Amino acid sequence: xxxxxxxxxxxxxxxxxxxxxxxxxxxxxxxxxxxxxxxxxxxxxxxxxxxxxxxxxxxxxxxxxxxxxxxxxxxxxxxxxxxxxxxxxxxxxxxxxxxxxxxxxxxxxxxxxxxxxxxxxxxxxxxxxxxxxxxxxxxxxxxxxxxxxxxxxxxxxxxxxxxxxxxxxxxxxxxxxxxxxxxxxxxxxxxxxxxxxxxxxxxxxxxxxxxxxxxxxxxxxxxxxxxxxxxxxxxxxxxxxxxxxxxxxxxxxxxxxxxxxxxxxxxxxxxxxxxxxxxx
Amino acid sequence: xxxxxxxxxxxxxxxxxxxxxxxxxxxxxxxxxxxxxxxxxxxxxxxxxxxxxxxxxxxxxxxxxxxxxxxxxxxxxxxxxxxxxxxxxxxxxxxxxxxxxxxxxxxxxxxxxxxxxxxxxxxxxxxxxxxxxxxxxxxxxxxxxxxxxxxxxxxxxxxxxxxxxxxxxxxxxxxxxxxxxxxxxxxxxxxxxxxxxxxxxxxxxxxxxxxxxxxxxxxxxxxxxxxxxxxxxxxxxxxxxxxxxxxxxxxxxxxxxxxxxxxxxxxxxxxxxx
Numbered sequence: 206x207x208x209x210x211x212x213x214x215x216x217x218x219x220x221x222x223x224x225x226x227x228x229x230x231x232x233x234x235x236x237x238x239x240x241x242x243x244x245x246x247x248x249x250x251x252x253x254x255x256x257x258x259x260x261x262x263x264x265x266x267x268x269x270x271x272x273x274x275x276x277x278x279x280x281x282x283x284x285x286x287x288x289x290x291x292x293x294x295x296x297x298x299x300x301x302x303x304x305x306x307x308x309x310x311x312x313x314x315x316x317x318x319x320x321x322x323x324x325x326x327x328x329x330x331x332x333x334x335x336x337x338x339x340x341x342x343x344x345x346x347x348x349x350x351x352x353x354x355x356x357x358x359x360x361x362x363x364x365x366x367x368x369x370x371x372x373x374x375x376x377x378x379x380x381x382x383x384x385x386x387x388x389x390x391x392x393x394x395x396x397x398x399x400x401x402x403x404x405x406x407x408x409x410x411x412x413x414x415x416x417x418x419x420x421x422x423x424x425x426x427x428x429x430x431x432x433x434x435x436x437x438x439x440x441x442x443x444x445x446x447x448x449x450x451x452x453x454x455x456x457x458x459x460x461x462x463x464x465x466x467x468x469x470x471x472x473x474x475x476x477x478x479x480x481x482x483x484x485x
Numbered sequence: 486x487x488x489x490x491x492x493x494x495x496x497x498x499x500x501x502x503x504x505x506x507x508x509x510x511x512x513x514x515x516x517x518x519x520x521x522x523x524x525x526x527x528x529x530x531x532x533x534x535x536x537x538x539x540x541x542x543x544x545x546x547x548x549x550x551x552x553x554x555x556x557x558x559x560x561x562x563x564x565x566x567x568x569x570x571x572x573x574x575x576x577x578x579x580x581x582x583x584x585x586x587x588x589x590x591x592x593x594x595x596x597x598x599x600x601x602x603x604x605x606x607x608x609x610x611x612x613x614x615x616x617x618x619x620x621x622x623x624x625x626x627x628x629x630x631x632x633x634x635x636x637x638x639x640x641x642x643x644x645x646x647x648x649x650x651x652x653x654x655x656x657x658x659x660x661x662x663x664x665x666x667x668x669x670x671x672x673x674x675x676x677x678x679x680x681x682x683x684x685x686x687x688x689x690x691x692x693x694x695x696x697x698x699x700x701x702x703x704x705x706x707x708x709x710x711x712x713x714x715x716x717x718x719x720x721x722x723x724x725x726x727x728x729x730x731x732x733x734x735x736x737x738x739x740x741x742x743x744x745x746x747x748x749x750x751x752x753x754x755x756x757x758x759x
Contacts, residue, residue, distance in 0.1 A: 387606035390556055391620040391672060392596030401623055405610050 252456060260448050264440065271440040272461060275426050278436065279465075282358055283419050286365025291404070293366060294373025308370060315367025321428050323364060328356040328432040357429035365422055369415065376411035377403065409477075416473035420466050437461055506533040508570065509676050509707050510555065515564035517550055518581070524550045525561070526731040532676065535705045539712060539722035539739070543754060546728040548711045552680050555709070556598045557591050560584045568594050569675055596624050599669030603681040605661040607653040613640065613664045614649040617671045625672060632671070639667040643697050659690030663697055670701075677701065679710040715758050719743050727751050
């Protein structure tokens, strides 16, 4: 019907830039890359041949167990933390003062105190308070409450929620007013607007930050070793105590965390690609 | 007795439309204050089915605010609004203003008014076709397949079939605005509301959007149009209102208003914009 006009620049551009596609360039291997790769291979090979790895078979099961525990603690706390962050962010961005102020206070406290302290306050504080009450001891939750991992999950979830609550606040506030106004103008109900327009756009805005925070969360997980949860990190300590071998387990540990970080970054990239990048 | 007659004559301004047409929108004595600033000082309007009412006026004349009051994006401070024969119930907020008493009623009314914004406001995280079917599916409860079929027809009508799976950010302003018109048509609106639909467009893109709006007028759609395009208003409108400082300075059929303006201000306005 009408001639298509050439593309013009979008009115508003999303502050993330994923347009540059460098995959074509990355496939070419310039000489300096080849040198770097060879040096890398040499380093790994020397680590394998000149260091002691004879302890490895004895701890294989423990390592896998620790790895598994680290990964599920990470996944569970990131999910719970994010689910808490959405209302925390919404309350701060658009809620009445009675909700916004407590949300802000929570985020400030979580972000303003060390995670190690929060973990210990929950485990040694709350955890030692519970046994004093017979009704808690006799409740069905008691078998869980006397273990360490619920406190680890709680502390890490609250921490992630605190940081992400702030991120989501900015993301909610950053969705252009016109996007919500047009939804109102068509008679959408408030919850429909939230579910269909506001939340999806806010999440997309926050995704790159959320990915970075998930990596930070991964590197916070070793703290749970301090309250007796056996994660990947505590396996390295165990090996050192048993065999007096220090560096090899730590190197393995570093490699392990690197790989998990790589996986997190990869997964979030995939997630971001589900929605186009030029969101306004 | 005579007083009552006068009052009712005031309430129903004379219109050059046949009496059998049903009334789509009736606004009487609308006031709107933003704090101490009174933007609308008693504006009235009656639009029957098939009417194309163009609102013109300088910036700050209140014409956009008036349009936004009609679907309650702004709450009018006082006045009567009747849409689809439904009087909108308002309650006082205790500070001299008022707000709709029944949110569901407002949502119902809004879902029959197709609003087109100056800045398009297409939802950026949805493709064009998703934008068009969003309200039919999630507000009007239409089946997805059915909405898709209607949506594709509408995109074809505004000349955007090829762009159905494109995200708004990749479209030109003119294409976005045509998409926004398709989205508004998808709800099968009783009245289309255009809030300066071409003001944010590059000059070379204005024509394609005006053509779509003009076609809608020709097929007898009821429309309220806030615009700066005088030539276009003259062509498509059945009734033109000239607003100045929150009141209707002059109104009437376009030939009359543009051909022989009575008020000095309107004469000056027409001289400056054309």
